[in-house]
Amino acid sequence: MSPHPSPPSSLASPTALVALLKRRALTLGSAHTYDYALQFLLPVVLVRCLSAEDFGHYRLLWLTIMTVAGVASLSLPQSLYFFLPRSEPPVRRLYVHQTLLYMLAVGLLGGWAVSTWNPLQPATIESLNRFGLLLPALVAFWVSGSLLDILPTIEERVTWQSAATIALATLRTLGLAAAAWLTNDLDVLLWLLLGLLFFKLLLLVRYIARGHGLGGSWLSAASFTGQFRHAAPFGLSSALFALRAQADQWVVASLFAVHNFATFSIATVLWPLVNRFRQSVNHAFLPSMSRLHAADDMAGMLDLNSRANVLVGRMVYPLLAFTFVFAEDMVNLVYTARYGEAAPVMRVYAFSVIALVVELGSITLLLKEGIYALRVNLLALALSVALSWLGATRYGLPGAAAGSVLVLYMDRLFILRRIALRTGIPFGQLQDWRTLGMLIAFSTxxxxxxxxxxxxxxxxxxxxxxxxxxxxxxxxxxxxxxxxxxxxxxxxxxxxxxxxx
Incomplete structure (x- = not known):
């Protein structure tokens, strides 16, 4: 494994720095787009090889896994964006070690939370108990291994991260598709997935061993306490945001049959698409934003965030327009006409993507505005559940999606106003609104x-x-x-x- 690359020089010109970050973002973006494309295409096989009920259980299982993952980490891996760029190698190793220990621990805890051993297991997932220990094991391995999805990028090893993303995505998709095609058995797919997740966890340990070593201290009470205190407010806020993003799916899973939930979940493919682009771009930009923040260059930090969001909008908005126009054709082609009700829901979600392009989590992280973001997300979660429940009972599946869409715009407005207040930079200058509007117009x-x-x-x-x-x-x-x-x-x-x- 090659040595870690040197970070971009703080003396480099802004144009050269942005050009370097764009190259890294596009490299990550290409890998994540490839991963997303495979995730999008895998159901082409699954809906044709599994019954509607089994496919619904498969989607419900993934919703459960992603919900636990979104809550359990408390943004401790993301806090490494703050600590690693400004620490010496021995301290960096300590932060990485204790983050790995934490993810292993919360992975086990998350597995217990969804198992039958938990007397408070949610009634909505009781139908998944048919898989026995597979559900808690899948949750534990997914949460523990997810550190591999971000650590190389934090260390600015973009090429390694991209290669690992492509390889793991290919292995997972081809393996699951082949198993579905040959067996038509959901249990076989899940056992294979468990093996793949175990392999990913081993790869993570190997990456840490070669990049940092497994010797030295693995935990410092003072260091971990400082890291946890820094991350926890943002982690709670991020967990609430993740719950908001999934609230309408849980509402549908509670109110409708499992095959209706499968139909609804199909329409949510737009959010992972945007998140793939956002993560690729912002993960490439965030280490440099962290250094600018450490140098007290607020304007430069916000400018990089604005440029990152424009880059995402440039790629996402035309894809959004295509999805809106050809929603029925996409659903019928990929998922078959049996899931045709997903098309109108997909169009509702398209309006949320317009606002979702404006990523603000990195700014609130660097400004240590976790408590404020936590309050906003708590309010937004309550409103999202209430509006989605009301919309679902009155207007069916599209109504359930509308609640989270409305709340997302409220969230962006509140956070932007807070950032303007903290930095002293006017609201109108926080983002390149003119260019974003122009991209929306071009796409429309x-x-x-x-x-x-x-x-x-x-x-x-x-x-x-x-x-x-x-x-x-x-x-x-x-x-x-x-x-x-x-x-x-x-x-x-x-x-x-x-x-x-």
Whole structure:
């Protein structure tokens, strides 16, 4: 394993630094997009090899795993973004060791929480008890091994992280698809998944052993207490945010049959897509943002965050437009017409993605605004559950999704106002609102053109041909609009031509 790369020099020009971070972000983004694409395509096999009830149980099991993972970590791995860039090697090793110990411990605790050994096991997941010890084991290994998804990026080993992401995603997808195709047995899939997660945990231990060593101190009460106190407010806030993001799914799982939940969960594929892009970009930018914050350069820190969000919007907004226009075709092609009710829910979620592009968690982490974010997320969780429950009982599956969408916009507004107050930078300058609005407009116009072309020329064609033709129109229109108005800074090529004249 090669030595850790040197961090970008604080003396480097802002342009050179941003260019380096963009390369890293695109490298991570490519790997995460590949991972997401495989996760998106795996159900092509699963819905055709598993019964609707088994597929519903498979989706419910993953919801349970991701809920526990979102709550258990308390952002302790993410706190390494704060501690590692400003620590010497022996101290870095200690932080990594105690973070690994913590993740192993909460993984075991999370496994117990979802097992039949817990007398307070939620009634919603009682149907998963048929899998016996598989459910708690999957939770424990997933939580414990998740440190591998972030530690190499924190240490700015982007190439290693990308390679590991691609390799593990390929192994998981091909293995599960083959098992489903050959056996049509959900239990076989879950045992195979457990083996893959165990392998990932071994890989994490090997990475730490080669990068930091397994010797030396593994735990310091003072160090861990400081790390935990720093991370806990953000971890609780992040846990509440994760619960908010999943609240409507739990509402649907509580009110509807398991096959209806499977349909609803299919529509949530947009959120993981955006999170893949956001994580890739912001994880690449965050170490440099941390150094700027340590140097008390608030404007520079916020500028990097704004640039990161624009980069995400540039990639996500046209994909969002494509999803909105071709929701029915996507669902019918990938999941079959049996899950066609997911399309309107997917369109509701599309509106949340517009706001989700504006990532603010990294700023609140660096500004130590965890307590405020915690209060906002607590209020938002309560509102999200109430609105989703009300929407589900009155308007069905789309109504359940609407609650979390409305609350997300409230959350962004509150956090942005808090950041403006703390930094003294006006609300209008916290993000490049003009460019984000322009990207939304480009994507909207391109989507309308794609919808018109597909409806006029390919109305009687199959979903594959409609999506290919419409996607080509959308991509061409978006590229043309971006090249004409947005590719050369503010105003784009048109402004540059006018300025020359």
């Amino acid at each position: 116009v391109s989507g309308m053109l794609a919808w018109s072309a597909a409806g006029h020329f390919f109305a009687d064609s199959g979903p594959v041909l409609r999506m290919l033709a419409g996607g080509s129109v959308l991509a061409g229109a978006y590229a043309g609009l971006y090249g004409l108005f947005g590719s050369t800074g503010r105003g784009g090529l048109l402004a540059a031509i006018c300025q020359k004249e």
